Amino acid sequence: SIEVVDVRPHERHYGVYMVRLEDGTERIATKNLTPGKRVYGERLIKWGGDEYREWNPYRSKLAAAIVNGLKLVPIREGTHMLYLGAASGTTPSHISDIVGEKGLIYSVEFSPRVFREFMEKLVDQGRRNVVPILGDARFPYQYAHYIKGVDVVYIDVAQPAQAKILADNADYFLKPGGYVMLVIKAMSIDVTAPATETFKQEINTLKERGYEILETVHLEPYDTAHAMVIARKK
Ligand code: SAM
Numbered sequence: 001s002i003e004v005v006d007v008r009p010h011e012r013h014y015g016v017y018m019v020r021l022e023d024g025t026e027r028i029a030t031k032n033l034t035p036g037k038r039v040y041g042e043r044l045i046k047w048g049g050d051e052y053r054e055w056n057p058y059r060s061k062l063a064a065a066i067v068n069g070l071k072l073v074p075i076r077e078g079t080h081m082l083y084l085g086a087a088s089g090t091t092p093s094h095i096s097d098i099v100g101e102k103g104l105i106y107s108v109e110f111s112p113r114v115f116r117e118f119m120e121k122l123v124d125q126g127r128r129n130v131v132p133i134l135g136d137a138r139f140p141y142q143y144a145h146y147i148k149g150v151d152v153v154y155i156d157v158a159q160p161a162q163a164k165i166l167a168d169n170a171d172y173f174l175k176p177g178g179y180v181m182l183v184i185k186a187m188s189i190d191v192t193a194p195a196t197e198t199f200k201q202e203i204n205t206l207k208e209r210g211y212e213i214l215e216t217v218h219l220e221p222y223d224t225a226h227a228m229v230i231a232r233k234k
Contacts, residue, residue, distance in 0.1 A: 180233075181229070
């Protein structure tokens with residue numbers, strides 16, 4: 001693979017790094033909380049005595065949003081998050097790197113098969129700031145007893161009515177002043193086409209539930225169907 005010539009902190013985002021390659025291209029990465037361990041076949045980069053994991057925007061919609069210029073990433077050292085739709089933990093693993101030992105990511109996934117893969121990876125890596133929860137995001141009361149207040153609720157469940165599910169979870173778990181992050185089905189492949197009805201409806205639901213939309217970023221070319229929306233309760 002192409003040699004790394006520089007690693008430096010991202011100008012804007014805490015815990016995100018810019019990796020410059022010999023050919024002049026740049027990638028993003030996070031500092032590996034569990035050195036030596038890969039999560040999804042990503043490249044490990046040793047630099048200045050630390051190890052970084054390349055964060056692939058084709059595999060993680062949050063990475064795609066950051067590469068596409070998302071300004072507001074409300075994730076810091078020590079952030080506590082509720083992550084709905086963890087799948088096998090690709091994006092949660094990078095958030096786990098960012099929030100560090102004092103952070104926590106309650107990660108809900110409802111497919112038992114996918115959840116088992118997620119658990120196996122967590123056990124193998126020894127990531128202690130990720131709390132896996134086998135549960136259905138549509139029914140937050142089912143896992144309410146596991147979770148304390150969080151700073152951020154993130155949703156990527158690839159289901160209709162995500163905004164409602166998000167707001168219902170936020171009602172239970174989001175601390176006052178907290179943020180929500182919503183991966184939403186947005187556009188046709190043509191970026192100049194108007195937003196889809198689904199997109200408008202989801203945004204409306206958030207507004208009706210008292211959220212102010214702070215930022216929206218489309219994920220092309222990494223993902224042709226989705227956008228990332230950041231909002232905050234008014
Ligand atoms: N966010 C992941 C990442 O970036 O690494 C990918 C998430 S994938 C697009 C959507 C996941 O949501 C699937 O694993 C699916 O099983 C899960 N899911 C769908 N409906 C759900 C629900 N109601 N509750 C919890 N998880 C759900």
